[in-house]
Amino acid sequence: MTVQPELAPVSFAAGLARHGDRPAVLTAGSVLSYAELAERVEQCAARLGTERRLVLLAADGELDTLVGYLAALSGGHPVLLAPGDKPAALASLTAAYDPDVVLRPGGRTPLLEERRPGTRHELHPDLALLLSTSGSTGSPKLVRLSRENLVANAESIAQYLGIRPEDRAATTLPLHYCYGLSVVNSHLLRGAGLVLTGLSVVDPCFWELFRDRGATSFAAVPYTFELLERVGFAEMDLPHLRCVTQAGGRLAPEQVRSWAATGRRRGWDLFVMYGATEATARMAYLPPDLAEAHPGCIGVPIPGGSFRLDPVPDLPHAELVYSGPNVMLGYAQDPADLALGREVEELRTGDLARRTPEGLYEVVGRRSRFVKLAGLRVDLGQVERILAGLGVTAAAAGDDERLVVAAAGEPDPGLLAKVLADEVGLPRGAVVVEAVDELPRLGNGKVDYPAVLALAPAAPPAASAPAGTEGPGDVRRILAEVLDRPDVGEDDTFVSLGGDSLSYVAASVRLERALGHLPPDWHVTPVRDLAPRPRARRGRAVARLETGIVLRAAAIVCVVATHVELFTFQTAHLLFVLAGLNFARFQLGGERRPRLRRQLRSLGRIVVPSVALILVAHLLTDDYTWANVALLNGMVGPQHLTSQWHFWFVEMLVYVLVAVIALMAVPWADRAERRFPLGFALALVGIGLLSRYDLVDPGLPKPAPVFWLFALGWAVARCRGTAERVLVSVLALLSVPGYFGSTLREATVVAGLLLLVWVPRLPVPAGLRRVTAWLAGASLHVYLVHWLVYPPLLAVHPVVAVVASLAAGVAYWALTLRVAAALGRWWARRAPGRPGVPDAGGAEHPAAGTPAGELTAPAQAPR
Known part of the structure; x- marks a missing residue:
């Protein structure tokens, strides 16, 4: 490990005080001068210490994020910016880079979590900032930027925008996004003000x-202009x-021309800009x-930068290559x-x-926007221009x-299909045109x-491999099949595609077989970064599956076996812990x-198959009532x-999830x-313990008696360090014993909790890998159907009753998946393409094919 003897600061962060009493940060309730901002930054920098360390900053739109960012830069500490509102991305980056x-x-200043004294990293002297590529937050692939990159790009932007100390920029974009960050850097460089807000336009x-x-x-991305039209921005005073x-x-x-004309009429300028995270901004x-005269152009290089055009074999246009002091050091x-x-x-x-x-540059397409059909290279951009x-x-x-x-x-x-086929020279059968109300957007x-x-309609697959025989190149196909999403892209993740805890089981098992391994954060890792490892030799006797998967499969087997009275090992309450774990893991971003x-x-995916x-069961037997059908027996049924x-x-x-x-x-x-995140989960544990220890006034509503177990699972998902794991473990050891009146049952729940906290994977016989995944995925459905399956089979043999119940549950699970997939395809045909959802700043994150919205899955499927 190498420790740098000097901390080289970024000039605009270290020189805030020179702007004195000029307003630096303006909010709805306060104005902070540069001198006051510098004082807060110095205090935070002092807490970071004098030894150069890797700092991860969970960024939001508040003042403390700005203070933390500037403190790290002014202290010479490389800072990794991550979205503070996406716990999965934060966890992924923390696990991948182990920040100090x-x-x-x-609040007033950021909370500092010191993970170790000093640093365990070797940090290059020039390294100043780490950003996720093209907004793909949570990906371990980062852009490495230097002090020179930051200052040079801020200076160039300030120069061509003519930023003055009197200017004040509204922060309409997130700080962890390079465009939003460039607004901050360029204005602070000139001593201008920032109107800090998280409000949408x-x-x-x-x-x-x-x-x-x-x-x-203010800064805008293309979708922002659609929002501006809705609110009548063109006529605002x-x-x-x-x-x-x-x-x-x-x-x-046409929008550039229209908005430029609006600006000319209203007295403001429209600056159309072109950039990338790899160029700092x-x-x-x-x-x-x-x-207005050249609305399709990106314009001229920024001051200090230059372009050249490199010919591309077999293509009519050249690739745009940029040089300048703002070009990144490289990737990490x-x-x-x-x-x-x-x-x-x-x-x-x-x-x-x-x-x-x-002398203006115009982008006419992407190298990747070409396909080869019927022996012809087709420019997709040209197809759009024809239409x-x-x-x-x-x-x-x-x-x-x-x-x-579309x-x-x-x-x-x-x-249109006939016209395109004629224009491009393709067979008519190779062209599909679909009419949509609006173009689908990220x-x-x-x-x-x-x-x-x-x-x-999907083209027939070429020699599709059966499930379980995948190779390293099949990641997209596996996710497409498991999630019924034919639109899987290289920048998509399991979570962004809508995966939940049941599909997580199926996907993780198949992907591990295909890749030879799965990283802990695979569910928030883009497809392009899920790389294979050398395959282990065949015949391996033991496989290692995620602990949650193994526990779910084992628990549902024990539930059925206990009801059949093959043996008694009660595990249902452990499933509530797993439910809380998965809710926090997939549902809170x-x-x-x-x-x-x-x-x-x-x-609904829980309620519909259950009802x-x-x-x-109600129609076939006399055992159940309409209260059961409505899932209300717990409220109105017999005591x-x-x-x-x-x-x-x-x-x-269902009651807990609704709550x-x-x-x-x-x-x-x-x-x-x-x-x-952890404090909130522990607060829920505390609320649940009121019911567990019967501390609520009898006249008041109280949480369900299993709520504290659900909340404990939630807390397990929020543990990030050893101290937090120890705390949750102690809570489990203190709260579970004495609740059930059965030492074995209580020990089972505690053991399951401790395994989830401390052991990420468990060994299972290799031959049972797929069966384990099926049972974990179908656990809710097994629970539902076994009440109907096992009674008539008890006379044959209890083992037969258990096996038949498990098989029937897996079959019902498969049926519901097929029905849901068919309904999804039917709905997609009826409503093919919905526009993207704006982020908290009222704009959308530009990303190379990556949805900027949610790196989260739907609510966890039940157990």
Whole structure:
């Protein structure tokens, strides 16, 4: 380990005090001068220490995030910016890079979690900042940026935007996104002000704050302009507005021309810009006076930068290559890469471009936006331009089998397909045109091309391998099959594709077989980064599966065997712990409202198969009532145990999920959980213990008696260090004994909890790997159907009754998956393409094919 003897600061972060009493940060309730900001930054920097360390900053839109960022830079500590509202991404980056210090939102200044004294990393002297590539938060692939990168790009931006000390920029984009960060850096460099807000541009309070604080600019991505149209921005009275900047994806030329004309009429400039995280932020800008005449151009290189055009074999256009002092040092894939110096001298953008006679650069396509069909190389961008010439807004995608076009509005798909086939020279059967109300879009407002491709019926697979025989190249196919998502892209993750705890079981087993291993954070790792390892030799006797999967499978077998009286080993309450674990693991990231919709849909995936099965049981037997069908027996059923209590587990699970989903829909609870993830979980444990110890007044409502176990599982998912694991373990050891009146039952729950806390994987016989996964995935369905299956088989043999119950549950699980998939495809055909959801700043994160919204899965499927 090498310790740098001197901490070299980033100049604009270390020199805040030189701007004196000028306003630095303006919020709805306060104004902080540069001198006051410098004082807070110095205090935080002192807490970070004098030895150079790797700092992970959980970024949100609050002042303490800004203070933590500037403190790390001014102290010479490399800082890794991560989204504070996405626990899965934070956990992934923490596990991948093992930071020395973690800064979290904490009010006036960030909370500092010192994970060790000093550092265990070798950090290159030039390294200043680490950002996730193209907004793909949570990916272990990071961009390494130097002090020179940050200062040079901030200086270039400040120069061409003409930023003055009197300017004030509203923070409409997240700090962990390079575009939002560049706004901060360039304004602090010039001593200008930041109007700090997390409000969306569709919120009237945003514009009230904008006017009150005299804001002169704001940053926008393409989707922001759709929102601006909705709120009548073009006619707003904003007397101080001087410029609007746009980046984060291509804005359609007609929109550029329209907004530039609006700006000219209203007295502000539109700066269309082009950039990438790998270039710190910006590479080019279009001078505002040229925007109306050349709306399709990215403009000229930023001051200090330059472009060249490199020919590409077999393509009519050249690749755009950028050089300048803001080009990154290189990528980082793991902590060892933090010691590396410069590996990149220029940036190959992957964009195809040309230079106009006026000296402006225009991007005309992507190297990756070509497909080869019927022996012809087809430019998908050209297909879209052909249709635009016909007055049709469209998006084109394709593979080796077909060209698929989504055409917005009410076109004639057959006529368009014929025109395209003739224009491009393709067989008519290779062109599919689908009419849609709106083009499908990612969370950043960009066209969702995988979704466009998925509009057409799937092409017949070529020699598809059976499940369980996959190879390393089958990651996308596995996820597509498990999640019934034909639109899996290289930047997608299991979570972003809508995976939940049941599909997690199936996917993890198949992926581990295909890749030879699975990293702990595989569910939030992009497909492109799930790389294979050398395969172990055949005939291995033992496989290692995730502890939660093994426990779920074992628990449901024990539940059925206990009811059959083959043996007695009660494990149902351990399943509530696993339910809480999975709820926290898959359900608590992303924005509150979209997350609520997903949670409710997932709750439906629990309720619908349960109600359907119980309805059948009610019609076939006299054991159940309509209260059972409605999942209300726990509230209105008999107090003594009868057959009507058979489904108590499902009812309690639904009650608990309804309660926590409702709780997390409350804004203050959502904010509290994001800021204090483990503390929030422990608070829920405390509430549950009121019921466990019967401390609630009899006249008041009290939580379900299993709620504290669910909350303990939630807390397990939030443990990040040894001290937190010890704390949750102690809580389990103190609270579980004495509750059930059975030492064996209590020991089972405690043992399961401790395994989840301390042991990530458990060994199982290799031959039982797939069976274990099936049982874990089908655990709820096994629980439902076994009440109908085992009674008539007891006379044959208890073992037969258990095996038949398990098999019937797996079959019912498979049936529900097929029905759900069919309904999903039917719905997709009816509503093919919904626009993305804006982020907290009212804009969308530009990402190369990565949804910027939720790195979360729907609510965990039941056990």
